[in-house]
Amino acid sequence: MSLLKKMVVLAASVCLATVVWTGAADAAQVTVQKGDTLWTIANRNGTSVENVKQLNKLSSDNLQIGQVLEVPDPSTNQAVRPRTEESQTSSRGVVDRAIAVLDYAKQYIGVGYRSGGESPAGFDCSGYVRYVFKNFGFDLVHTAAGQYNAGMAISKGNLRPGDLVFFNTGGYGINHSGIYIGNSQFIHASSSRGIRIDSLSDKYWSPKYRGANRILK
Structure with missing residues (x-):
C-alpha cells in the first residue's frame, strides 16, 4: 500500500473514532458521555437543542450515558467535525462563566421582592438581573425593556444557560426579565414570591414569553 493510501486510511480511522457517519446526507452519530447535556452536545456540534430533539424524537x-444521538449538520451535509482545541477552550470559558453566574444567582433564592430593589434586601426583576451580572462586570440598566435591547437576540430553540429571558406580564412591551438556567427553567424575581425558579413551559409564563438575548459571549 502506498504511503498516501496509508495516510487516507489512518485519517478515516481517526474520524470514525470521533463521530460515526450514519449514511445520511445530513446527520452523524455521537455517543453521550458523562456530564453531557442536550445543550452541550448541540453547542459542541454547531446546532440547537430543538434540532437534536426533533431529529432523535426526544x-x-x-439523556443516558452511552446513548447514541444523531446530530444534524445541514451547513456541510457531512459528518460533524470535532472542534479545534482553541474553539473548545473558548466554548469552555463561556460555559464556566455561565455556571459561575448561575451559582451566584441561585444563592439569593428566597429573597423577597421589592419594587425598585437591586440588593439582597429585596429585588425587583430587572434589579435582580442587574445585581447578578454586575458582579461579573456587566453594567445593565435597571429596566426589563432596557435589558432586552442590551445583548444579542437569541431564538428560544437556541437558549443556553446564562441567557436573559423576557416577558410581558401585562400592559405594553417588555416588563419582566429573568436568567435562563437550562432545561426550560429560569430564575427571576417574582412579584408575589421573590427570587425563585420557574419553567418557560408553565401555563402562566409560556404565553407571556417575548424573547431572549445573550450577554455572555
Whole structure:
C-alpha cells in the first residue's frame, strides 16, 4: 500500500473514532458521555437543542450515558467535525462563566421582592438581573425593556444557560426579565414570591414569553 493510501486510511480511522457517519446526507452519530447535556452536545456540534430533539424524537431533555444521538449538520451535509482545541477552550470559558453566574444567582433564592430593589434586601426583576451580572462586570440598566435591547437576540430553540429571558406580564412591551438556567427553567424575581425558579413551559409564563438575548459571549 502506498504511503498516501496509508495516510487516507489512518485519517478515516481517526474520524470514525470521533463521530460515526450514519449514511445520511445530513446527520452523524455521537455517543453521550458523562456530564453531557442536550445543550452541550448541540453547542459542541454547531446546532440547537430543538434540532437534536426533533431529529432523535426526544420528548424530554434527559439523556443516558452511552446513548447514541444523531446530530444534524445541514451547513456541510457531512459528518460533524470535532472542534479545534482553541474553539473548545473558548466554548469552555463561556460555559464556566455561565455556571459561575448561575451559582451566584441561585444563592439569593428566597429573597423577597421589592419594587425598585437591586440588593439582597429585596429585588425587583430587572434589579435582580442587574445585581447578578454586575458582579461579573456587566453594567445593565435597571429596566426589563432596557435589558432586552442590551445583548444579542437569541431564538428560544437556541437558549443556553446564562441567557436573559423576557416577558410581558401585562400592559405594553417588555416588563419582566429573568436568567435562563437550562432545561426550560429560569430564575427571576417574582412579584408575589421573590427570587425563585420557574419553567418557560408553565401555563402562566409560556404565553407571556417575548424573547431572549445573550450577554455572555
